[in-house]
Amino acid sequence: MQGYKLSGAAQGRGPQVTDLLSRIISCRPLNRDQSLFEVPLWLPDGRSTAVRITLPPSFPQAQPSIAVTSPLRHANVKASGHLSFPSLDFWDPQSSKLADIVEEACTMLSSPPDDDWQLISAASGSSNPSSLQQRDSQSAQQQPPHTQQRPTSRSASPAKQQQQTGTATNSAHDFAELASLSNEELAALLLDDAKYRSLVSRILSRSSATQVQDSVRKSIIDMANSNLEKEQLISEVKNHIAIVRSSEYAAAKEQFDSRLQRQSAALTKLKPDVLIAKLAKASREADDQAEALYDEYIAGSTTIEHFIASYCKQKTVAHARNLKSTAALQTLR
Incomplete structure (x- = not known):
């Protein structure tokens, strides 16, 4: 198996x-x-x-x-x-x-x-300050020597000590309500979002954060009032724009449309197919004039010297125009 x-x-x-x-x-x-x-x-x-x-x-x-x-x-x-x-x-x-x-x-x-x-367990711990102090002293005695705080080689300056003392005093004053709560009350606060937010709001109302918030609110209000004062200026600018559009803009637009029509007419006459058609027409006209001179000579209406000079000239013109027309067509292709 x-x-x-x-x-x-x-x-x-x-x-x-x-x-x-x-x-x-x-x-x-x-x-x-x-x-x-x-x-x-x-x-x-x-x-x-x-x-x-x-x-x-x-x-x-x-x-x-x-x-x-x-x-x-x-x-x-x-x-x-x-x-x-x-x-x-x-x-x-x-x-x-x-x-x-x-x-x-x-x-x-x-x-x-x-x-x-x-x-944050609400059912554990003791709120007696003496028991907490006793527990802290026991923890300090059990702490290994290498983890205890070592004395600094140089003591802090008096100004530094005063600054630290002032900071601690301000913090204790700002959070006096929080320091007065027992462990059970603190645990209940962390479990109750509504009570937690209420406590934070009360602490912030007495702290410098409220002053900052009031300052920001005041600056926003001042900015809004400044914008409202410019409302009349904005209305005047809008009226001026309307006047320009109704008077100067109309005249300028009419002049522009007239020139645009003239440009369109000129471009229509100068289009390649229009020029080629004109060259072909002029070539046919010169060829017709040469044929008319030939008919006059046959009829005996002109001398041979005049016929040869005029006929060769018209044929040369017709041939040149025909070559230009052919070259233009090849270029466009």
Whole structure:
């Protein structure tokens, strides 16, 4: 009996899954075909979540999907909860390792928080300021020596310190309402778009942005008033254009049409076929005059000397006109 031969995707899928389960002990499959995995994770602020890994049927040819199970604001977490970072986005079936990418995702999410992300789960965390200060002090004690802030070799100038202090004071004043909110209220704001927009509107109404907006609105109004003042001038220009069209334009157009007719008449007379026809007619007339001289000589009405001189002259003229007509026809062809 001939054995069943696995496809290339199936052959590559098994080692990737085995490597993932052996390297990340906490990773567990959620279904029988091992296409869905979950890794429990503790966030830096003490809250728990999980990283969920989904393998498509054509994995490892197709890119895996990694997401978090709790709503999370993070620089590498999309609104849908799916993660996006270079080693995942540029998945290579030949060189990428699933375990490496999952480890990188867990390390990235469990790193100390910065200004780029906040957990927005409304049901977790404490709003007691003393507990937050205690947690911050514990994080500072647990921070490795190489990641702590090093003292600068030169202290900042008094003017620089004053500028930084003034900036911090202004920021605290501008966002005093935001600083007074608890974690639950902040999380609720991030989940409620209407409340979020209302808070932003209130903060902007007391900040310098409102002054800038008022200044821009005033400049637009001044520009509109300036344009309205020019309305009378525009009407006068329109009336002047109408007068020119009704008087000077009419006379100029009549003169132009007259000259155009004269040009058309001249071009009609100078057309090549008209000139050729005139040459042919003149050639026939000269030939007829030569024949008339011959008839007069036969009738004895003229002497032979006069006949020969006049006859040769008319024939020469008729022949020359005939040659010109023939040459013109060949040129046009």
